[in-house]
Amino acid sequence: MRLLLIHPEARCFAGAEKLLVDFLAAWPRGEDSITLAVVRGSELDSRAPVDISRLFLPDNHRFSVAALAGQLRAVVREQRHARFDLIHGWSARDWELTALARTCLRVPAVGALHDHPQASFITPKRRRLMRWCVRWGLDRLICVSQAVQSACVEAGYPAAKLAPVLNGIPCPETPLRPMQMGAMRLGFLGAFGERKGLRGLFEMISELARLTMAPWKLVLAGAAQDDEGRRMMEEIRRQYEPSDWWPHVEWRGWVAAPMEFLKEIDLLICPSSQFEPFGLVLCEAGLARIPVLATRVGGIPEIVRHAGTGWLIEPGDWSGGARILAEALRQPERCRDFGEAGNARVRQLFTIEKMVVQYRELYSKVCHDV
Numbered sequence: 001m002r003l004l005l006i007h008p009e010a011r012c013f014a015g016a017e018k019l020l021v022d023f024l025a026a027w028p029r030g031e032d033s034i035t036l037a038v039v040r041g042s043e044l045d046s047r048a049p050v051d052i053s054r055l056f057l058p059d060n061h062r063f064s065v066a067a068l069a070g071q072l073r074a075v076v077r078e079q080r081h082a083r084f085d086l087i088h089g090w091s092a093r094d095w096e097l098t099a100l101a102r103t104c105l106r107v108p109a110v111g112a113l114h115d116h117p118q119a120s121f122i123t124p125k126r127r128r129l130m131r132w133c134v135r136w137g138l139d140r141l142i143c144v145s146q147a148v149q150s151a152c153v154e155a156g157y158p159a160a161k162l163a164p165v166l167n168g169i170p171c172p173e174t175p176l177r178p179m180q181m182g183a184m185r186l187g188f189l190g191a192f193g194e195r196k197g198l199r200g201l202f203e204m205i206s207e208l209a210r211l212t213m214a215p216w217k218l219v220l221a222g223a224a225q226d227d228e229g230r231r232m233m234e235e236i237r238r239q240y241e242p243s244d245w246w247p248h249v250e251w252r253g254w255v256a257a258p259m260e261f262l263k264e265i266d267l268l269i270c271p272s273s274q275f276e277p278f279g280l281v282l283c284e285a286g287l288a289r290i291p292v293l294a295t296r297v298g299g300i301p302e303i304v305r306h307a308g309t310g311w312l313i314e315p316g317d318w319s320g321g322a323r324i325l326a327e328a329l330r331q332p333e334r335c336r337d338f339g340e341a342g343n344a345r346v347r348q349l350f351t352i353e354k355m356v357v358q359y360r361e362l363y364s365k366v367c368h369d370v
Contacts, residue, residue, distance in 0.1 A: 001032040001363060002082060006098055007090035008057040008071065010039040013047070015280055016091050016114045021047050022170055023359075026352040032360065035084070037075065068097060075101045086110070086363050089138070092122075092130055099137020108370035110362070112142040116275045116298070117155040131156060139366050142359070144278045145299030151275070163362055166302070168355030169283045171347050177289045177339060183215035183248075184329050187265030187290075189258060189281055192224040192233050197271030197295065200318050202236050204271065207322035209245040214329040221252040221261045262288035267328060267335055270294035273315050279303055283350045286342035291335045293324055303350070309342035 007020060021044070027034055029051070038045045040056040048054075055078050060067035075097070078084075087109040089098030095111045102109035111134065118127055134141050134157050141157065142165050143149040149164045186205075190196050205218055224230040240246055255261045258281065262268065268285045269292075270276075276298035283303060285292050292310035294300050306312040313321045328335050 001085045004084045006037040006094045010042045010059040013043040095133035110140040147299040168352040185265040188220045193229040197273040200271040203318040204321040211326040219250045221255045223254045286346035289339035291338035
């Protein structure tokens with residue numbers, strides 16, 4: 001099978017792009033072949049494995065019909081050299097090109113969805129376009145979690161076209177974590193914003209300081225990505241800086257190597273206040289043998305097993321989260337057990353190799369059925 005994988009993202013390199021790079025690296029060589037449709041010189045182009053063939057497309061970040069037509073012409077020209085058997089639009093912004101290429105080339109096509117189909121950052125116009133693409137332009141839509149699949153059904157997507165395939169990560173061997181002495185290191189890793197629940201995190205920490213005298217430290221790795229996030233962080237600082245516990249908060253800034261950061265902490269807190277489609281950082285924490293305290297939103301419960309690999313709370317139950325943290329401070333050996341269980345769960349369910357196998361099975365089925 002010859003696969004065309006479309007993702008001409010020229011400005012951003014986020015979770016979906018990191019996942020794609022890992023996916024391409026894990027793709028078995030010498031069997032089915034992949035051509036990556038990408039913008040020349042983009043970060044994705046530079047990070048993707050060098051032995052994956054490229055089809056360079058014009059940048060269409062500021063959407064225009066002319067640029068879309070130029071991208072389609074490039075795909076059609078490439079098809080004249082060697083016929084593609086399947087086209088895959090990696091993210092929602094790739095679906096319109098994928099649907100048009102499917103019509104022109106008369107080959108089956110699939111898309112993948114890495115977000116809620118009605119997320120607040122998606123305009124109503126694009127939501128309608130996305131539904132149209134899935135209904136009329138794609139043969140299957142891969143959902144990165146059961147939660148995303150359910151959200152698609154609620155949004156009016158045709159259920160028969162939806163196929164859940166859980167994301168995966170590379171899983172090299174990781175050493176056992178030694179028992180830590182001294183203050184427990186609580187950590188946060190991600191963008192500083194309302195969606196990620198930073199206000200709730202500091203409410204939990206403020207309550208934790210009232211519940212226990214056990215030593216702890218909070219380390220935050222990340223940064224605000226827009227003016228709203230920066231205003232929120234300034235408000236948090238003004239509210240809590242006078243507190244006695246504020247010196248126990250360390251601001252690490254954005255980190256380039258998440259796994260190295262996770263090795264430095266004892267418990268990861270993910271207090272998301274809105275839908276999380278999956279959450280690769282939760283898998284990374286499991287691989288690092290770190291237990292997780294997270295909110296029960298979106299696909300998070302598909303990764304974190306409550307009272308098994310970590311703890312789940314309802315969004316807004318920051319007092320309940322503080323009580324869990326206080327108990328964890330009293331029972332560090334339980335955190336260690338949860339971390340080991342999380343490591344086993346990730347290696348069983350969330351490896352990049354398993355994800356690749358499931359994608360290939362789906363590709364073959366679509367090619368057979370269409």
